[in-house]
Amino acid sequence: MCAAVLKEHQHGKSRVRLGRTWREGDVHHFAEWTVHTMLESDMAHAFLEGSNTDMTATDTQKNTVYFIAKKCSKRCTAEEYAIALARHFVDTYPKVSKAKVWVEQAPWQRVSVHRQPHSHGYAQEASGIRTAFVTVDDKGGVSVSAGVKGYKVLKTTQSGYVGYLKDKFTLLPETTDRIAATSISATWRHVLLGTLTVPFHEGVSLNLLLSSMQRIRWCQVKYGCRGALKTSWRCCPTPSTALALPLSLQPGRNFQAYTPLLPLFNLYMCCTACPCQQTTLRACSAAAAAACGVPVQLCRPHLCHLYIGVNGPTLIVCRYTGPVDYDKAFQEIKTALGEAFWGPPKSGVYSPSVQYTLFQMAKLALQRVSAVDSIFLNMPNLHFLPCNPVTSKFEDDVYFATSEPHGDIEATITRGDIEPHCKL
Secondary structure, eight states, X not given: OOOOOOOOOOEEEEEEEEEEEXXXXXXXXXXXXXXXXXXXXXXXXXXXXXXXXXXOOHHHHHHHHHHHHHHOOSOOXXXXXXXXXXXXXXXXXXXXXXXXXXXXXXXXXEEXXXXXEEEXXXXXXXXXXXXXXXXXXXXXXEEEEEEEEXXXXXXXXXXXXXXXXXXXXXXXXXXXXXXXXXXXXXXXXXXXXXXXXXXOOTTOOHHHHHHHOTTOOOXXXXXXXXXXXXXXXXXXXXXXXXXXXXXXXXXXXXXXXXXXXXXXXXOEEEEEEOTTOOOOOOOOOHHHHHHTTOOOOOOOTTOXXXXXXXXXXXXXXXXXXXXXXXXXXXXXXXXXXXXXXXXXXXXXOOBSOHHHHHHHHHHHHHHHOTTEEEEEEEEEBOEEEEOOOTTXXXXXXXXXXXXXXXXXXXXXXXSSSOOOSSOO
């Protein structure tokens, strides 16, 4: 008998299409979204026993897509809508442990008539469909990725391909001048707005410093020096309440599990017992901290990392929270991808391969938008092959256009040694 085991399962609704208008006085704003939902839930009994008890039906998910759109009374982005929808599923249905929401936004753009933006007129003229992907889990974790697909770009020169391996199967001739064209599909992960590195100076109060960082949301504790440090974390969610959370810290141990218990406001630490009896916070640099064995480049989304060097350098490295302007980030990344592909208006930039150009595009996008730490690019060739019309010769003028078969190049690029947001 086959030992069949249910390893993973989820269920959802695909291709739920909706339009949303926000009327702000005489000016109307419009978005068309195609939504796909998927729920991870404690519903193994539906697969194993045929019982639908407590199942969030896919029809319920479809109806909720429209309900949450209605609840978004203020104009919002696809990412913000997806967060609200995913949160609703997790907060409303106890069996749901994680909600995943994909959104595709049709490229409707406000038109101009007589050089003036129309108050309610739209047309589809742009290339590329905007995408968003959000997950929310029952522990409060939120991840937000955005992207674009079908963004077609082309340049008529400044592209070549030489030096590749050649054997008996190779028929492709080398060239240093060709048309380069692709249909970009890209996704990128949004993180908190930046990294704040705070070296302590002699006599600085950790309590004062941390309580002034109102944007810190979570905290993770690590330290790389010898000995154990007994501490108490005290958290004040409001001025009138307080919570004492005793922790016993061991060198290098990851206390991420405690992060949901650490609220936003007035987070501070007091040493109750220190093996070296030294509580003075000493000044240091990132280089000094690294030399002491204190990791300083391990920031992850939604966490503040506090690195403590007992009887040595002390450093705080924080990822701080704040509102993300998803519209601005989308436009800046899309612009960066195009600029790196085309190069300067007059001279352009030479592309020795799609691979090289892909990396330059991703690198520029990461430089432009600090709220993104990982970007994936898929760039298939759109071929324009030299054509010799009858009784004539090719003079860089007439091409045979085809996209089948085509080369397919893709990669994920991150900031430093950060886990990529997707796998190839």
